[in-house]
Amino acid sequence: MPKNQKSIFFTDAKVKQSSLVTQFAEHLEFDLVKDRATVTGHDILKAISLAIKDRIARNWLKTQHAYQESNAKRVHYLSLEFLMGSLLGNSLINLGLYDEANKLLKSFGYDLETIMKEEPDMGLGNGGLGRLAACFMESMSTLELPAFGYGILYEFGIFDQDIENGYQVEKPDHWLRYGNPWEVVRPEMTYTVKFNGAIETFYDASGRPRYKWVNTDDVLAIAHDIPVPGYQNDTVNTLRLWQAKATDEFNLNYFNQGNYLSAVENKNLSETISKVLYPNDSIPQGKTLRLRQQYFFVSATLQDIIYNFKLYNTDFKVFPEKNAIQLNDTHPAIAIPDLMRILMDDEGFEWNDAWDITQKTFAYTNHTIVPEALEEWPESLISTLLPRHVQIIREIDKRYQEEIKEKHNPPEELLEKLSIFRKDLNGNSIRMANLAIIGSHSVNGVAELHTEILKKHIFPEYNSYMPGKFNNKTNGISVRRFLKQANPMLSDLITERIGNKWIKDLGELRKIEKYLKDNDFKEKWKNIKRANKIRLCEYICDDNNFQLNPDSLFDTQVKRFHEYKRQLLNVLHVIHKYNLIKENPEIVKVPRTVIFGGKAAPSYIMAKLIIKLIHSVSETIDNDPDVNGLLKVIFIKNYGVTLAEKIIPASDLSEQISTAGFEASGTGNMKFALNGALTIGTLDGANIEIKNEVGDDNIFIFGLTAGGIMQKRSAGYSPAEYYESNPALHKIVEMISTNFFNKTEPGIFEPIVNELLYRDYYFVMADFDAYIKAQNFAEETYLNTDLWTIKSILNTARMEMFSSDRAIHEYSKDIWDIEPFGK
Numbered sequence: 001m002p003k004n005q006k007s008i009f010f011t012d013a014k015v016k017q018s019s020l021v022t023q024f025a026e027h028l029e030f031d032l033v034k035d036r037a038t039v040t041g042h043d044i045l046k047a048i049s050l051a052i053k054d055r056i057a058r059n060w061l062k063t064q065h066a067y068q069e070s071n072a073k074r075v076h077y078l079s080l081e082f083l084m085g086s087l088l089g090n091s092l093i094n095l096g097l098y099d100e101a102n103k104l105l106k107s108f109g110y111d112l113e114t115i116m117k118e119e120p121d122m123g124l125g126n127g128g129l130g131r132l133a134a135c136f137m138e139s140m141s142t143l144e145l146p147a148f149g150y151g152i153l154y155e156f157g158i159f160d161q162d163i164e165n166g167y168q169v170e171k172p173d174h175w176l177r178y179g180n181p182w183e184v185v186r187p188e189m190t191y192t193v194k195f196n197g198a199i200e201t202f203y204d205a206s207g208r209p210r211y212k213w214v215n216t217d218d219v220l221a222i223a224h225d226i227p228v229p230g231y232q233n234d235t236v237n238t239l240r241l242w243q244a245k246a247t248d249e250f251n252l253n254y255f256n257q258g259n260y261l262s263a264v265e266n267k268n269l270s271e272t273i274s275k276v277l278y279p280n281d282s283i284p285q286g287k288t289l290r291l292r293q294q295y296f297f298v299s300a301t302l303q304d305i306i307y308n309f310k311l312y313n314t315d316f317k318v319f320p321e322k323n324a325i326q327l328n329d330t331h332p333a334i335a336i337p338d339l340m341r342i343l344m345d346d347e348g349f350e351w352n353d354a355w356d357i358t359q360k361t362f363a364y365t366n367h368t369i370v371p372e373a374l375e376e377w378p379e380s381l382i383s384t385l386l387p388r389h390v391q392i393i394r395e396i397d398k399r400y401q402e403e404i405k406e407k408h409n410p411p412e413e414l415l416e417k418l419s420i421f422r423k424d425l426n427g428n429s430i431r432m433a434n435l436a437i438i439g440s441h442s443v444n445g446v447a448e449l450h451t452e453i454l455k456k457h458i459f460p461e462y463n464s465y466m467p468g469k470f471n472n473k474t475n476g477i478s479v480r481r482f483l484k485q486a487n488p489m490l491s492d493l494i495t496e497r498i499g500n501k502w503i504k505d506l507g508e509l510r511k512i513e514k515y516l517k518d519n520d521f522k523e524k525w526k527n528i529k530r531a532n533k534i535r536l537c538e539y540i541c542d543d544n545n546f547q548l549n550p551d552s553l554f555d556t557q558v559k560r561f562h563e564y565k566r567q568l569l570n571v572l573h574v575i576h577k578y579n580l581i582k583e584n585p586e587i588v589k590v591p592r593t594v595i596f597g598g599k600a601a602p603s604y605i606m607a608k609l610i611i612k613l614i615h616s617v618s619e620t621i622d623n624d625p626d627v628n629g630l631l632k633v634i635f636i637k638n639y640g641v642t643l644a645e646k647i648i649p650a651s652d653l654s655e656q657i658s659t660a661g662f663e664a665s666g667t668g669n670m671k672f673a674l675n676g677a678l679t680i681g682t683l684d685g686a687n688i689e690i691k692n693e694v695g696d697d698n699i700f701i702f703g704l705t706a707g708g709i710m711q712k713r714s715a716g717y718s719p720a721e722y723y724e725s726n727p728a729l730h731k732i733v734e735m736i737s738t739n740f741f742n743k744t745e746p747g748i749f750e751p752i753v754n755e756l757l758y759r760d761y762y763f764v765m766a767d768f769d770a771y772i773k774a775q776n777f778a779e780e781t782y783l784n785t786d787l788w789t790i791k792s793i794l795n796t797a798r799m800e801m802f803s804s805d806r807a808i809h810e811y812s813k814d815i816w817d818i819e820p821f822g823k
Ligand code: F58
Pocket: 126, 127, 128, 129, 130, 132, 279, 280, 281, 284, 367, 368, 373, 446, 475, 663, 664, 665, 666, 667, 685
């Protein structure tokens, strides 16, 4: 720009930014074209969101500009899921604008909390894995790391869950119905993604065979950027989500034949790629559209990374010094052969150099140990869709097999196990985890136990052949969202006593331990929990027709429905409690509200049946006057991030009762403990680390260990023995099987009864007795209000290790080798 010319850019000149109120009013009038007569709550939400985005914009530009100019190393977090939740609340907190926005809306006669209810959750994920990605994005900005998130802009996120006659019913989540004020669409950042076609071989000047991918079906990927502001710093990172669009050529053939409708149909086919998030079915394999989604976002992302790299670099050898790529599970693992393809076919590298760059760039996080959940694709499918990638995967496999044969000479079965290809009568499958392990320099689990299981039981040979590659990074959660934002009353109390450093440095929370004898502090702590229960009720009771007793113990299990998470065990305890009340109400000293929430994958019949059972039990209890307020069961439908922010601060007891060895880590467990709930849980996932941090006296641990489960299984487990020998358990199973809870739909719970008696894969029967004892002990402890409050404070105080800041710090130091920007 010529020197004396006036700049139109805020970032260049001292152009004054308008006040929040002006920006808000301008968006209402000029973007939304609304006045007093026509404005709706949703317009207010949109206008305030746009005004806040305006505030973010300058730092966003500056951050991105600084990354470019400095040519600093970046990390790219590739994830098919980002469960971001609502964006307004977190932006207001991180920008320190909550009070200003609150006042502003009040002056116009609106209530910020009520307006925030209008914001649909950005539900582009299923559960823990997607929410982890969102917490990590927030921490990466707060820690000022040059980080980029990449994923898909699904038109429909995780389905909305409705309940009809106690059954889950799925409805589409049209979260973009009113548009998304947070996104910036960048049509100029559009890449072409290729599918199908064929491979042509030719020889270059040096006589080397080279490959060209031709006659492809192409789809466009358009960038939609979401700002991710750090907590009260000037860093704003980008979450770039790709939307699929048909290319202009999509219709040429059909148009030439005068077939307009087929042309448009074809266009629709391309655009279905970013239509819908896959709900996490028990068997996600084999779905062509899912593989298309994976390659679509991987290809666009790698093109984008390389475009940015080339702006400031010429030598590809330094690519890993400038770029780290973290694969969030195996879902983006096709990036490994794709980078090889780009390096060899487009950039002319020889195999060894390309492989060296690739391995140094990628790192893989595993989130599951259930072998059947490890992703596999039929080779035939990949061959059709991505013919060049299959060639490359074959070569990766061949070379790896040669290498281990030479170094270790293992038996043939082992070679087969370590191969990327699994031979099958119906054709080969490609094991994405094997590809990800071989192609990455780091493989991490997400809790200590999980990493140990990966190393010892799932991938022991890889672990011994690749010393140092496997490592642990225990998960963490965003303190800003899950304490500061979700629990404002508790946050204020903490800040009032120890200052606000804990928001960025969770270790500071230990300082509240000095108030364990301070009655005023403890009284306030207790009252806040009660107030949060009332707040929860205000949020959900009207919509659901519930009534809740804030003086009862809130006992909560909210998470996806899966048999291994054992909501069924919780239900058995509820029925047990009900039976006790019927026998002798005097025995039950503490009124309890048992809260369930969570979605079941649409095709997961058993999980859906357990949801139905919860409703049936709940109804029976509600209709029995003998219960007299001592027990209440509620199912909060459509559980998601925003509901979590209301439910967790209101809970006393956190149910983390998975079969030991099955929950990789869990992150809900951390959110509850941070908000002062006590955990009742098994020695599984991060529960073990929570126990180590909070101390054995401040958690209720029960049940078989992971080793105990393995032993029992191999010794031949017989669940019926427990049924025969435990009269209380016998009675409960009998009640379910004789339609006590479902008089109008006899027989519906038979599959549950059969599972419990004849298979019980998840050891519900074996852990029942220990669970009941732990529950009784929890109840006794709760009766001593002071003791419970002390334990609650200690849980919050000792959560340092579960901050996603800590987790991200470890990733950046041990895996990515990147520094906070400017440090
Ligand atoms: C979860 N995985 C783990 N997968 O179950 C949980 O223990 C862990 O805390 C969390 O990851 C974060 O590490 C998970 O959420 C999925 O939702 C997959 C989505 C795609 C299909 C297969 C399941």
